[in-house]
Amino acid sequence: MTERCLKNITPDSITGMIMAMEGFQNAVVLLNGPMGCKFYHSTTSQFLTVRPLLYVPSEKSGRNIPVDYNYLNDYFFRQPRVPCTYLDGYDYVYGTRPKVRDALRFLKKTIRFDLLAIVNSPGASLIGDSLKDLAAEELPGTPCVILESPGYSEGFSRGYENALLALLQQAGGRLWSGSPDRSAPEPPAHPCVNILGLSIYDRYAEGDRAELRRIFGAMGVTVSCFPASSCSLDELKRLPGADLNIVITPERGRRTAEYLKNTFGTEFLVLDRPPVGFGATEEMLRSAAERLSLDTSRLQAALDDCARARALAWYHINNIYDTSGRPNGIRYAVEAPCSWLYAFAGFFTEYLGMLPDSLVPDGPADERAEKMLRDFLSEHHCASALSRDILDTDAELVFSNANTIAQLKEEGKIFCGIEISLPSMGYTDIIPKTQIGVRGSLFLTEQVLNGMMSRL
């Protein structure tokens, strides 16, 4: 029998691309690839986002019926998200353009959408078919982005940001060039910010967005747009009008912020760490307030909100600490993108007094985020946590995706697994939750307190 040889296989750049484009409301993401590449993305997007029901013409009567009633529909195959061109061996030899053209005509005739993205599968990308001209021919009035190279085995974040940049570069002219678009929405109330680096693929995407709107709102700042995270076309059009772009996840947003700075002159703020925990949230609010030159009173309103939450958290932590001395000294493990790893480590170690046992970067690291994480761990004399495989951890609390948590369970480890990224165990969240901002800090605290094995 083999010893364990495998780690969790994580999504790569094409999933990042598709999920970034699925992060635009009323967009159609056409996958130019075989059906084997479709099912995961269609199912995942459908469950991660709430969308209007999709109607397509019945194959029999031509009347509009829900897409999941149509058994043999050529492009959706009963799934309302991520239609695909179902390429086969023939198309790899003779080219994919005929199928893409047919699909575009079908989509144009069948459904109304604001934005089209065509994403080549890795196989389709090898043969080099030119699709931009095709999309321009077939959909002359629609903003389109053609993602011809999905990358091969590159990280999710890389694919996500490549897609977003391609959208801005390819469709930006249609959205922003020349005189103001007559259909462009009114500019949001100032001061306003865009939030870069969130995705519908995050574990609690909807709750994250709501919390950021809430805490920025508490200091009178409007969030104009979350590009690629449930963003409408109108919101996308407002992108250049923001006073500041705030990069929550540098792995997914730094290059976009730089592009927007170069194109529109919008200043940007790359957070040292995402707003996980009270301290990081307060840091974010202070930095944003400073960059936006807000009155102190505005900032104070937001900080007061955070202070009330700290008070609540204190009460519950203290109840447990009083009898068990915990959560001090509890060992924890985290698997996350490097910048998030730093934020989680900061909250768990500095605020809750827990000890990192294993910290595993998920995907290529942002250079600055990695350095800050290393410095932080050195300062706390626990740099060895970075070299410990999460599957070797003996931590009492493991913050990761459900695959890693299940693998550890299967190995007989005794711990509490807390999901911070996808895939999940299968729990359907209807009430939006968040692990960021003020409420997210409370939720994480709640999860830690409930996850500890013994209070005695």
Next chain:
Amino acid sequence: MKKQLQIAVYGKGGIGKSTMSANLSAALAMAGDRVMQIGCDPKHDSTRYLMHGEVIPTVLEYLRETPESRQSLSDVLREGCFHIGCLEAGGPKPGIGCAGRGIITAFEFLDRTGAKDPYERIIYDVLGDVVCGGFAVPVRREYADAVFLVTSGEYMALYAANNILRGIYNYDGNEGRRIAGILYNERRIPDEDERVRRFAGAVGLPVVAKIPRSPAFARAEEKNCTVMELDGFESEKSVFRGLAAQIDGDLRLYPARPLSDGDLEHAVLGTALPEDDGTGRNSAERQTPDEPLSVSVSGNNDAGRRQESSAEPPRRPALYGCAFQGAAVEAVHVTDAIVIAHGPRACAFYTWQLLTSSGRKNLFNRGILMPSAISPNYRSTDMGHAEAVFGGMDLLKSAVREAIARKPGAVIVISSCVSGIIGDDIRTVEEMSTPDIPVIAVPADGDIGGDYMTGIEMCTHLLVEKLADVDIPMRDDCVNLINETGVSNNQEINFRTVRSLLSRMGISINCRLSGDTTTEDLRSFFSAPLNLLADDTPVGRATRTWLEDNWHVRFAEGAFPIGFQATCRWLREISAFFHREDAAEQIIRDEKESYESEIASLRSVLSGKKILMTSINVNMDWFLEAAEAAGMSFVWIGVLNYLKQDIVLSDHPDRYPVEQTLDVEQIQAKARELKPDLILTNYTSETGRGDWLVAAMPMTQVAGFRSALVILQRLADLFENGKEGTWSDDRALFEKYYA
């Protein structure tokens, strides 16, 4: 008939390969050989001289225009001079598609149709630049037995020849010997003879023929024929006759020993040149300009060529899933093997999610740990851009070496679209097998190999072929289980049910093919005297037929039994085979009493209820009969045949008339017309609202005596207590607030 010899003629573009190939083919044919020449260049003009100017249809153009069912070799195979069989592979238009993949496709067609079988000598005239794995296909070992390199003394021609040697070396390493030598096509540049001689010496190859620069070739071109057909020019003809005699005689073969770029320059040019002469160009680019040959084989003369067809390509059915994923799901059931997905991580990720989703869900909902669905021994080579461009075999070999070091029962390698398209020949890693650890290649090539089901079949076949020991003694008390559906939630439950029934008859399970198994179990596959089909699916039936036809194994008639009667029949059949009839009858007696008692109690609730049923399931008599026994009746039965398969829902079509439908509106209309008490369906949302109950029919069934009872009990509960939740009334609200 002589033993077939396949010869590839490679060289730089424009060097005269087609001229050499055509004259060589002619010389061989004149010597009495049955010869075929296959042009492997998208320009498709290799056989022009043999066909006296007639342009023949290309294989790829033909395959594009012709549905598979109507494809015939005779439509593309032509007979040229001296009865030489002439074929042109062709290729896509420049800038579109993947020409390399085109070569692969054409070769697959030739193999499928047995095109080469009648011939003794096959000449492949191949585009000289081995730009990708597809263009290297002709030098794969299953094709070229011998390779001639055509070159002049020009540096770039020799450079190309050296590159070809590199390509062959990648296949053969230090062991193979397949190079027949150099065909020196004279260009009359300064020092040419010496350059070719030095190159030949450096790479250890003989110059087997020197083709002099001669007006004969221009003359042949004018007449659209080979030199061998001209009057006169005996010295030129004698070169090709001599070459043919070598091929028909004792053709000596040599290993490929390519030179490094530096060594090549040194060998050919005599002295190393400065890196940069101030022009910014490297030494190679400073060589003699590339003059046209006296015999032009490429040319720009498009007259007479076929125009690309504007006809619409034939419509092909959509492939559900891909062979790669089917093969991977099948392969991970060999729990002591390591399965390597050769492709970008995305491919492995989709399969990983498919495999682990049931593991996560079972852990979350039921607290059940399913090791093979949580930590499958499955990894990806993570092909990157470099591998996509330059080939991924080094990466794959490295992954196989790492896997072997872990001492698994076997290593199973599966190719994705990307590795398939670029022509990575994953079969070569089978040579890395050790005495204890077989390496098995499954060339699924993503969905190029077919759909999900094809992948399962492909992998199943290879596991049996590569692992099962045909000489193993047969036992008299065990069975194999075949085709336990990979992603069924009931797989483990059904296995336990069947194992229990068999155990009560004193019969053990030898091997689970398409269920969790080991390499050791697969090795002893043929020791079981009887095989039991688990799921009666198309892929299950195909596997059964394949095993019966190729391995002459014996199967029980029925699949895993669903329902009471089928379970009785199944037990009796198996017990008769093993002479355990008494044990089977005892089981049936024990179960019958409780079954009849439960049906009787259900009758009080279900009797008189009318059912409208739509189904994607097959062989539903077990349920139809049980429902009738409980007093229910069927007002209409529709089969949702969206995969266009042969579906038999009942063996009693007179008693249970069935309509095939794919139309939801028809189902809803039937419901309004017939007013059933219950709609039973696999897709509950399609039934529409009405004064009826809706219940879901499971996609996969529980095996054994109680299959129907489980469903009928649920229906009784619904009739007694259940009504449609009022939540479903809120669809309109969703449409209002989320439109």
